[in-house]
Amino acid sequence: MNATPTPTHAAPAGPEEPAGHTADYVTVDDGGSFSYHPSQTALLAGFEYIDEAACIIDRTGTTFDLAMDADRHLRLGPSFGPVEFNWLRKAWLDEQRRHPRDHPLHRFYPSAKDAVLAEVFEILELERGPVSAPWTLTSDGKVSHPATLPDVGRQLAGNKRLAHIFVEDPFGHIYRPLRHRMHAMFPLERGYFYYVEIPRPTGQAA
Template identity: 45%
Template sequence: MSRLQPDPSDGPPPAGGDYVTVDDTGDFGYHRSEQELLAAFEYVGEARSIIDRRGNDYLLVMDPNRRLVLGPALGPVEFHWLGQAWQAAQNVHVERHRIRRFHPGTREQLLRDLFETLVLERVPDPGAGSWSLDVGGVTTRLQSLQEVDHRLSRQSRLEQARVRDPFGRTYRPVLHRRHWYMPAAAGLMVYVETPPHGDAPG
Protein backbone atom coordinates (compact mmCIF):
# COMPACT_ATOMS: atom_id res chain seq x y z
CA MET A 1 0.00 0.00 0.00
CA SER A 2 1.80 3.12 -1.18
CA ARG A 3 1.57 6.52 0.46
CA LEU A 4 3.13 9.92 -0.02
CA GLN A 5 5.27 10.84 2.98
CA PRO A 6 3.72 13.90 4.64
CA ASP A 7 5.66 16.96 5.70
CA PRO A 8 5.47 17.55 9.48
CA SER A 9 4.86 21.23 8.84
CA ASP A 10 1.47 20.38 7.27
CA GLY A 11 -0.02 20.45 10.78
CA PRO A 12 0.08 18.54 14.06
CA PRO A 13 -1.89 15.35 14.60
CA PRO A 14 -4.84 15.46 16.97
CA ALA A 15 -3.77 15.31 20.62
CA GLY A 16 -4.56 12.37 22.88
CA GLY A 17 -6.02 8.97 22.18
CA ASP A 18 -4.65 5.49 21.60
CA TYR A 19 -3.36 3.89 18.42
CA VAL A 20 -3.06 0.59 16.57
CA THR A 21 0.05 0.12 14.44
CA VAL A 22 1.16 -2.21 11.66
CA ASP A 23 4.95 -2.51 11.67
CA ASP A 24 7.35 -3.30 8.84
CA THR A 25 7.09 -7.04 9.58
CA GLY A 26 3.30 -6.94 9.20
CA ASP A 27 2.58 -7.41 12.91
CA PHE A 28 0.06 -5.33 14.86
CA GLY A 29 0.65 -3.40 18.06
CA TYR A 30 -1.36 -1.33 20.51
CA HIS A 31 -0.19 1.93 22.11
CA ARG A 32 -2.11 3.78 24.81
CA SER A 33 -0.78 7.22 23.90
CA GLU A 34 1.24 9.10 21.30
CA GLN A 35 4.20 9.11 23.69
CA GLU A 36 4.05 5.34 24.09
CA LEU A 37 3.76 4.98 20.33
CA LEU A 38 6.84 7.09 19.59
CA ALA A 39 8.87 5.22 22.21
CA ALA A 40 8.13 1.92 20.44
CA PHE A 41 9.73 2.86 17.09
CA GLU A 42 13.21 3.92 16.09
CA TYR A 43 13.03 5.06 12.46
CA VAL A 44 10.73 6.39 9.75
CA GLY A 45 9.19 3.49 7.86
CA GLU A 46 9.28 1.09 10.79
CA ALA A 47 5.52 1.63 11.18
CA ARG A 48 3.74 0.92 7.90
CA SER A 49 0.45 2.24 9.25
CA ILE A 50 -0.68 4.05 12.42
CA ILE A 51 -4.41 4.12 13.02
CA ASP A 52 -6.53 6.02 15.52
CA ARG A 53 -10.00 5.01 16.71
CA ARG A 54 -11.67 7.10 14.01
CA GLY A 55 -9.83 5.13 11.33
CA ASN A 56 -7.42 7.90 10.34
CA ASP A 57 -4.10 6.69 8.94
CA TYR A 58 -0.72 8.21 9.88
CA LEU A 59 2.99 7.67 9.30
CA LEU A 60 6.07 8.51 11.35
CA VAL A 61 8.11 11.47 10.06
CA MET A 62 11.14 13.50 11.11
CA ASP A 63 10.63 17.02 12.42
CA PRO A 64 13.11 19.85 11.56
CA ASN A 65 15.24 18.78 14.56
CA ARG A 66 15.50 15.20 13.23
CA ARG A 67 13.22 13.85 15.92
CA LEU A 68 10.73 11.11 15.19
CA VAL A 69 7.16 12.46 15.38
CA LEU A 70 3.67 11.47 14.30
CA GLY A 71 2.82 13.03 10.96
CA PRO A 72 -0.54 14.50 9.95
CA ALA A 73 -3.48 12.27 9.06
CA LEU A 74 -3.31 10.82 5.54
CA GLY A 75 -7.02 10.08 5.36
CA PRO A 76 -9.07 6.98 6.21
CA VAL A 77 -7.19 3.69 6.37
CA GLU A 78 -8.11 1.36 3.51
CA PHE A 79 -10.58 -1.25 4.80
CA HIS A 80 -9.66 -4.22 2.60
CA TRP A 81 -5.92 -3.78 3.09
CA LEU A 82 -6.35 -3.50 6.85
CA GLY A 83 -8.57 -6.59 7.03
CA GLN A 84 -6.13 -8.67 4.98
CA ALA A 85 -3.14 -7.43 7.01
CA TRP A 86 -4.89 -8.33 10.28
CA GLN A 87 -5.80 -11.82 9.05
CA ALA A 88 -2.22 -12.40 7.90
CA ALA A 89 -0.81 -11.24 11.25
CA GLN A 90 -3.11 -13.62 13.12
CA ASN A 91 -1.94 -16.52 10.97
CA VAL A 92 1.78 -15.70 11.18
CA HIS A 93 1.96 -14.50 14.80
CA VAL A 94 -0.39 -16.98 16.46
CA GLU A 95 1.35 -16.64 19.82
CA ARG A 96 0.67 -12.88 19.88
CA HIS A 97 -2.88 -12.89 18.50
CA ARG A 98 -4.91 -15.63 20.17
CA ILE A 99 -8.36 -14.02 20.17
CA ARG A 100 -10.22 -14.93 16.97
CA ARG A 101 -13.42 -13.00 16.37
CA PHE A 102 -15.87 -13.38 13.49
CA HIS A 103 -14.83 -11.71 10.26
CA PRO A 104 -15.95 -8.05 10.48
CA GLY A 105 -18.32 -6.95 7.75
CA THR A 106 -17.75 -3.20 7.95
CA ARG A 107 -14.88 -0.79 8.41
CA GLU A 108 -16.32 0.43 11.73
CA GLN A 109 -16.63 -3.13 13.06
CA LEU A 110 -13.06 -3.94 11.98
CA LEU A 111 -11.72 -0.88 13.81
CA ARG A 112 -13.68 -1.72 16.95
CA ASP A 113 -12.53 -5.34 16.87
CA LEU A 114 -8.89 -4.35 16.34
CA PHE A 115 -8.77 -1.98 19.28
CA GLU A 116 -10.74 -4.25 21.61
CA THR A 117 -8.77 -7.39 20.70
CA LEU A 118 -5.36 -5.75 20.97
CA VAL A 119 -6.26 -4.13 24.30
CA LEU A 120 -7.29 -7.53 25.67
CA GLU A 121 -4.14 -9.22 24.33
CA ARG A 122 -1.58 -6.57 25.21
CA VAL A 123 -2.75 -4.68 28.31
CA PRO A 124 -2.47 -6.69 31.57
CA ASP A 125 -5.34 -4.76 33.17
CA PRO A 126 -7.42 -3.26 30.34
CA GLY A 127 -9.90 -1.70 32.77
CA ALA A 128 -12.82 -2.86 30.63
CA GLY A 129 -14.21 -5.21 33.28
CA SER A 130 -13.81 -8.86 34.10
CA TRP A 131 -13.62 -12.03 32.02
CA SER A 132 -15.89 -14.96 32.80
CA LEU A 133 -15.11 -18.64 32.41
CA ASP A 134 -17.98 -21.12 32.32
CA VAL A 135 -17.17 -24.82 32.67
CA GLY A 136 -20.11 -27.20 32.89
CA GLY A 137 -22.43 -24.45 34.15
CA VAL A 138 -20.03 -23.17 36.83
CA THR A 139 -18.98 -19.56 36.15
CA THR A 140 -15.80 -17.95 37.48
CA ARG A 141 -14.91 -14.24 37.21
CA LEU A 142 -11.32 -13.51 36.21
CA GLN A 143 -9.39 -10.28 35.69
CA SER A 144 -7.20 -11.03 32.66
CA LEU A 145 -6.64 -13.32 29.69
CA GLN A 146 -3.59 -14.70 31.49
CA GLU A 147 -5.80 -15.80 34.40
CA VAL A 148 -8.16 -17.50 31.93
CA ASP A 149 -5.15 -19.28 30.37
CA HIS A 150 -4.03 -20.50 33.79
CA ARG A 151 -7.46 -21.86 34.74
CA LEU A 152 -7.87 -23.61 31.39
CA SER A 153 -4.42 -25.20 31.61
CA ARG A 154 -5.87 -27.41 34.36
CA GLN A 155 -9.06 -28.20 32.43
CA SER A 156 -9.03 -31.58 30.68
CA ARG A 157 -12.27 -31.13 28.72
CA LEU A 158 -12.05 -27.84 26.86
CA GLU A 159 -15.20 -28.58 24.88
CA GLN A 160 -17.20 -27.86 28.06
CA ALA A 161 -15.66 -24.42 28.51
CA ARG A 162 -16.88 -21.06 27.25
CA VAL A 163 -15.11 -17.75 27.81
CA ARG A 164 -16.69 -14.28 27.75
CA ASP A 165 -14.47 -11.22 27.39
CA PRO A 166 -15.08 -7.85 29.10
CA PHE A 167 -16.77 -6.56 25.92
CA GLY A 168 -19.39 -9.33 26.01
CA ARG A 169 -18.03 -11.55 23.24
CA THR A 170 -18.05 -15.34 23.78
CA TYR A 171 -15.37 -17.84 22.73
CA ARG A 172 -14.56 -21.53 22.85
CA PRO A 173 -10.97 -22.32 23.85
CA VAL A 174 -8.97 -24.45 21.40
CA LEU A 175 -5.43 -25.77 21.75
CA HIS A 176 -3.37 -24.77 18.73
CA ARG A 177 -0.37 -27.02 18.02
CA ARG A 178 2.84 -25.02 17.53
CA HIS A 179 4.27 -27.85 15.39
CA TRP A 180 2.78 -31.09 14.12
CA TYR A 181 5.32 -33.17 16.03
CA MET A 182 4.58 -31.59 19.42
CA PRO A 183 1.88 -32.91 21.78
CA ALA A 184 -1.40 -30.99 21.90
CA ALA A 185 -0.78 -30.14 25.56
CA ALA A 186 2.23 -28.08 24.51
CA GLY A 187 0.11 -25.90 22.23
CA LEU A 188 -1.19 -22.37 22.55
CA MET A 189 -4.65 -21.61 23.85
CA VAL A 190 -6.59 -19.85 21.10
CA TYR A 191 -10.02 -18.31 21.68
CA VAL A 192 -12.47 -18.75 18.78
CA GLU A 193 -15.63 -16.64 18.85
CA THR A 194 -18.96 -18.44 19.09
CA PRO A 195 -22.45 -17.07 18.45
CA PRO A 196 -24.13 -15.83 21.65
CA HIS A 197 -27.02 -17.99 22.88
CA GLY A 198 -26.67 -20.27 19.86
CA ASP A 199 -27.38 -17.52 17.32
CA ALA A 200 -25.67 -17.52 13.94
CA PRO A 201 -22.91 -14.95 13.46
CA GLY A 202 -23.97 -11.75 11.76
Protein backbone atom coordinates in the same frame (compact mmCIF):
# COMPACT_ATOMS: atom_id res chain seq x y z
CA MET B 1 17.29 -2.09 15.35
CA ASN B 2 19.80 -1.92 12.50
CA ALA B 3 17.87 0.15 9.96
CA THR B 4 19.22 3.57 9.08
CA PRO B 5 16.90 6.52 9.78
CA THR B 6 15.52 8.17 6.67
CA PRO B 7 16.58 11.84 6.36
CA THR B 8 13.61 14.19 6.21
CA HIS B 9 12.71 17.84 6.77
CA ALA B 10 10.67 18.90 9.77
CA ALA B 11 6.99 18.08 9.28
CA PRO B 12 3.86 19.82 10.58
CA ALA B 13 2.74 18.52 13.94
CA GLY B 14 0.12 15.83 14.25
CA PRO B 15 -2.82 16.00 16.64
CA GLU B 16 -2.07 17.12 20.18
CA GLU B 17 -3.46 15.14 23.09
CA PRO B 18 -5.76 17.39 25.15
CA ALA B 19 -5.16 17.49 28.89
CA GLY B 20 -6.96 14.60 30.58
CA HIS B 21 -7.46 12.75 27.31
CA THR B 22 -5.27 10.05 25.78
CA ALA B 23 -5.81 8.84 22.23
CA ASP B 24 -4.78 5.29 21.39
CA TYR B 25 -3.43 3.94 18.13
CA VAL B 26 -2.79 0.79 16.13
CA THR B 27 0.33 0.58 14.02
CA VAL B 28 1.45 -1.72 11.22
CA ASP B 29 5.23 -1.83 11.01
CA ASP B 30 7.43 -2.27 7.96
CA GLY B 31 7.27 -6.05 8.40
CA GLY B 32 3.47 -6.19 8.54
CA SER B 33 3.18 -6.73 12.30
CA PHE B 34 0.36 -5.04 14.22
CA SER B 35 0.79 -3.34 17.61
CA TYR B 36 -1.47 -1.46 20.01
CA HIS B 37 -0.31 1.78 21.66
CA PRO B 38 -2.41 3.25 24.49
CA SER B 39 -1.12 6.80 23.94
CA GLN B 40 0.81 8.98 21.53
CA THR B 41 3.78 8.87 23.91
CA ALA B 42 3.79 5.06 23.88
CA LEU B 43 3.48 5.10 20.09
CA LEU B 44 6.52 7.31 19.59
CA ALA B 45 8.55 5.28 22.09
CA GLY B 46 7.90 2.15 20.02
CA PHE B 47 9.76 3.30 16.91
CA GLU B 48 13.25 4.46 16.01
CA TYR B 49 12.92 5.79 12.46
CA ILE B 50 10.09 7.23 10.40
CA ASP B 51 9.75 4.46 7.80
CA GLU B 52 9.48 1.79 10.50
CA ALA B 53 5.75 2.48 10.82
CA ALA B 54 4.05 1.63 7.54
CA CYS B 55 0.65 2.76 8.84
CA ILE B 56 -0.65 4.47 11.98
CA ILE B 57 -4.40 4.39 12.64
CA ASP B 58 -6.53 6.04 15.32
CA ARG B 59 -9.95 4.94 16.57
CA THR B 60 -11.75 6.92 13.87
CA GLY B 61 -9.85 5.12 11.10
CA THR B 62 -7.72 8.18 10.32
CA THR B 63 -4.17 7.38 9.22
CA PHE B 64 -0.90 9.12 10.05
CA ASP B 65 2.80 8.85 9.27
CA LEU B 66 5.75 9.35 11.54
CA ALA B 67 7.77 12.50 10.96
CA MET B 68 10.70 14.32 12.56
CA ASP B 69 10.71 17.69 14.24
CA ALA B 70 13.42 20.32 13.82
CA ASP B 71 15.52 18.57 16.48
CA ARG B 72 15.21 15.22 14.66
CA HIS B 73 12.95 13.71 17.27
CA LEU B 74 10.13 11.47 16.11
CA ARG B 75 6.69 13.00 16.15
CA LEU B 76 3.27 12.09 14.83
CA GLY B 77 2.81 13.70 11.45
CA PRO B 78 -0.41 15.21 10.08
CA SER B 79 -3.27 12.95 9.08
CA PHE B 80 -3.63 11.98 5.45
CA GLY B 81 -7.13 10.52 5.23
CA PRO B 82 -9.05 7.38 6.21
CA VAL B 83 -7.53 3.93 6.19
CA GLU B 84 -8.36 1.70 3.21
CA PHE B 85 -10.53 -0.91 4.92
CA ASN B 86 -10.08 -3.73 2.41
CA TRP B 87 -6.32 -3.41 2.87
CA LEU B 88 -6.69 -3.28 6.67
CA ARG B 89 -8.84 -6.39 6.80
CA LYS B 90 -6.50 -8.38 4.55
CA ALA B 91 -3.39 -7.22 6.42
CA TRP B 92 -4.99 -8.11 9.76
CA LEU B 93 -6.10 -11.58 8.66
CA ASP B 94 -2.63 -12.21 7.19
CA GLU B 95 -1.06 -11.17 10.50
CA GLN B 96 -3.31 -13.57 12.44
CA ARG B 97 -2.37 -16.44 10.12
CA ARG B 98 1.37 -15.70 10.35
CA HIS B 99 1.41 -15.40 14.14
CA PRO B 100 -1.42 -17.53 15.54
CA ARG B 101 0.14 -17.83 18.99
CA ASP B 102 0.46 -14.05 19.30
CA HIS B 103 -3.15 -13.55 18.19
CA PRO B 104 -5.20 -16.35 19.78
CA LEU B 105 -8.61 -14.62 19.58
CA HIS B 106 -10.56 -15.65 16.49
CA ARG B 107 -13.72 -13.61 15.99
CA PHE B 108 -16.37 -13.88 13.31
CA TYR B 109 -15.22 -12.59 9.92
CA PRO B 110 -15.59 -8.78 9.95
CA SER B 111 -17.60 -7.61 6.96
CA ALA B 112 -18.51 -3.99 7.79
CA LYS B 113 -15.88 -1.25 7.88
CA ASP B 114 -16.66 -0.29 11.47
CA ALA B 115 -16.42 -3.94 12.52
CA VAL B 116 -12.93 -4.30 11.01
CA LEU B 117 -11.62 -1.25 12.84
CA ALA B 118 -13.29 -2.18 16.15
CA GLU B 119 -11.98 -5.76 15.97
CA VAL B 120 -8.38 -4.74 15.35
CA PHE B 121 -8.37 -2.25 18.23
CA GLU B 122 -10.23 -4.49 20.66
CA ILE B 123 -8.23 -7.66 20.02
CA LEU B 124 -4.86 -5.93 20.17
CA GLU B 125 -5.89 -4.11 23.34
CA LEU B 126 -7.05 -7.39 24.91
CA GLU B 127 -3.83 -9.15 23.95
CA ARG B 128 -1.83 -6.33 25.51
CA GLY B 129 -4.13 -6.23 28.58
CA PRO B 130 -5.43 -5.53 31.07
CA VAL B 131 -8.44 -3.41 30.12
CA SER B 132 -10.94 -1.69 32.40
CA ALA B 133 -13.18 -4.75 32.83
CA PRO B 134 -12.32 -8.40 33.54
CA TRP B 135 -12.91 -11.49 31.46
CA THR B 136 -15.57 -14.06 32.40
CA LEU B 137 -14.80 -17.77 32.42
CA THR B 138 -17.72 -20.18 32.89
CA SER B 139 -16.96 -23.84 33.57
CA ASP B 140 -19.63 -26.34 34.67
CA GLY B 141 -21.73 -23.56 36.14
CA LYS B 142 -18.83 -21.98 38.03
CA VAL B 143 -17.94 -18.42 37.08
CA SER B 144 -14.62 -16.63 37.57
CA HIS B 145 -13.29 -13.29 36.37
CA PRO B 146 -9.65 -13.37 35.23
CA ALA B 147 -8.08 -9.96 34.72
CA THR B 148 -6.19 -10.68 31.49
CA LEU B 149 -6.04 -13.14 28.59
CA PRO B 150 -2.92 -14.88 30.02
CA ASP B 151 -4.85 -15.28 33.30
CA VAL B 152 -7.60 -17.04 31.34
CA GLY B 153 -5.02 -19.46 29.94
CA ARG B 154 -3.58 -20.15 33.38
CA GLN B 155 -7.03 -21.00 34.73
CA LEU B 156 -7.70 -23.30 31.77
CA ALA B 157 -4.36 -25.09 32.05
CA GLY B 158 -5.63 -27.73 34.46
CA ASN B 159 -8.69 -28.61 32.40
CA LYS B 160 -8.46 -31.61 30.09
CA ARG B 161 -12.07 -31.21 28.89
CA LEU B 162 -12.88 -27.85 27.33
CA ALA B 163 -16.20 -28.66 25.64
CA HIS B 164 -18.35 -27.09 28.36
CA ILE B 165 -16.20 -24.03 29.03
CA PHE B 166 -17.10 -20.58 27.74
CA VAL B 167 -14.89 -17.49 27.77
CA GLU B 168 -16.30 -13.97 27.45
CA ASP B 169 -14.05 -11.02 26.77
CA PRO B 170 -14.63 -7.57 28.32
CA PHE B 171 -16.31 -6.39 25.10
CA GLY B 172 -19.01 -9.08 25.28
CA HIS B 173 -17.73 -11.61 22.70
CA ILE B 174 -18.10 -15.31 23.61
CA TYR B 175 -15.45 -17.91 22.72
CA ARG B 176 -14.91 -21.63 22.88
CA PRO B 177 -11.36 -22.36 24.12
CA LEU B 178 -9.35 -24.93 22.17
CA ARG B 179 -5.80 -26.27 22.38
CA HIS B 180 -3.35 -26.15 19.50
CA ARG B 181 -0.94 -29.09 19.47
CA MET B 182 2.59 -27.79 18.88
CA HIS B 183 3.88 -31.05 17.38
CA ALA B 184 2.46 -34.50 16.69
CA MET B 185 5.01 -36.00 19.08
CA PHE B 186 4.11 -33.64 21.95
CA PRO B 187 1.17 -34.16 24.30
CA LEU B 188 -1.77 -31.85 23.71
CA GLU B 189 -1.23 -30.19 27.10
CA ARG B 190 2.04 -28.69 25.80
CA GLY B 191 0.17 -26.72 23.18
CA TYR B 192 -1.26 -23.24 23.52
CA PHE B 193 -4.85 -22.09 23.88
CA TYR B 194 -6.75 -20.27 21.18
CA TYR B 195 -10.30 -18.97 21.32
CA VAL B 196 -12.95 -19.26 18.61
CA GLU B 197 -15.93 -16.92 18.75
CA ILE B 198 -19.35 -18.56 18.95
CA PRO B 199 -22.90 -17.21 19.12
CA ARG B 200 -24.05 -16.40 22.65
CA PRO B 201 -25.47 -19.63 24.14
CA THR B 202 -29.26 -19.74 24.40
CA GLY B 203 -30.48 -18.35 27.68
CA GLN B 204 -27.22 -16.60 28.54
CA ALA B 205 -27.70 -12.91 29.26
CA ALA B 206 -25.66 -10.40 27.31
